[in-house]
Amino acid sequence: MKLYITGTPLGNLDDMTYRAIETLRNVDVILCEDTRTTRKLTTHFDIDTPLRAYHDFNKGGVEDGIIEEMQDGRTFALVTDAGMPVISDPGFELVSKMQDAGLKYSIIPSGSAFTLALVASGIPSYEFTYFGFLPKANAKRRKKIQEIMSYEQTSVLYESPHKIMDTLTAIVNIDGGRMVSISREITKKFEQHVRRPADEMLQLLGHEIPLKGEFVVVIEGAQAEAIEFDIPVTEHVEALIKEGMTPKQAIKKVAEVRDLKKQDVYDEFHETKK
Incomplete structure (x- = not known):
């Protein structure tokens, strides 16, 4: 294998797997979003493999060089700051180029915040759509929330502490009775999961639910409407x-x-x- 897509803990280092530790020790280079963050992880587990930055701002300029190194025999691990790489993080582009070049890769699994939040939500998970982070521009953001609220299946998205109030307000303006679950600090000391109707949830934000840490929002799907079939x-x-x-x-x-x-x-x- 030339690349190991390696999951790391979301927060609790005890969740690191033996396989992930051995993988990071044995490859030639670890590709990571932030070398400072990953250095804390590798130091904790006595891993001295060299780290190299690979993130949204440099990926286009380094991927071809990484592919060439792989073709020369070097092995790499790809990690993110926390959780499973590629999900809402760079990496699919590198995987795509590896496929084109006929290079082999393997996955060393870990949890992703959105799957753990879905498990903890108490909201139906038979069908769901994952949206990652919402658009930053306000107009596009409002349009995306309207779209999400129209779906009959469960929706899952990530939100930052300084945007969570705006997002819940938009949800309430569309359907204040819609059931919503919020998860934060997953696997960490102050882990929290709360499930409430959207209008009640909005009142808890900033009080019972501190505006700290990254949020995962799980939204109940829209109910099928009663249709008056005499309407054209x-x-x-x-x-x-x-x-x-x-x-x-x-x-x-x-x-x-x-x-x-x-x-x-x-x-x-x-x-x-x-």
């Missing part, structure tokens, strides 16, 4: 658009709840717009 299809689509859905989302939703073909709903809706 076009009016039904227009009503969902007024609630914040895009035309594409509204057409898909109407087709699902009315058990119609999406193309038929699309054609009928756009025919009235001519």
Whole structure:
């Protein structure tokens, strides 16, 4: 193997696996987001393998060189600051280039914050969508939250301490009764999981739930709406658009709840717009 995609603890160093320790000891180079953060981990486990920065700001300029080194026989481990690499972190680009070059890689697993938060949420997990971090721009952020709130399956996202109030406020403005779970400091001393209706959760933020640490938000899916089938299809689509859905989302939703073909709903809706 030329690359080991190696999971590390989210916070509690006791979660480090024997396999991960041995992997980091035996490779030639450890690729990491922040060498200072990873140095604390390697020092704790007496790992003296050289560290090399690999992050969003330099990945485009170093990947080809890493591939060349692999082809010359060097082995690498890829880690993130905490948890499983590649998830909401750089790395898929390197994996893609390795596939193109016919190079082998292996995965040394650990937990990811979003999967652990989902387990702890008490919200259905049979179907869910993971969104990572929301867009930073306010307009795009609001649009993404509206989209998320329209889904019937559970949604999971990451949020920062200084944005969590804004995100919960946006959720409440759409559906204050929607069940939401917040997890923070997962596996650490002050680990916390709270499940409440969105409007109640908003009141807890900054009080019972400190605005510290990274947050994982799990949102219950939207309930299937009771449909008045005497309403024309076009009016039904227009009503969902007024609630914040895009035309594409509204057409898909109407087709699902009315058990119609999406193309038929699309054609009928756009025919009235001519």
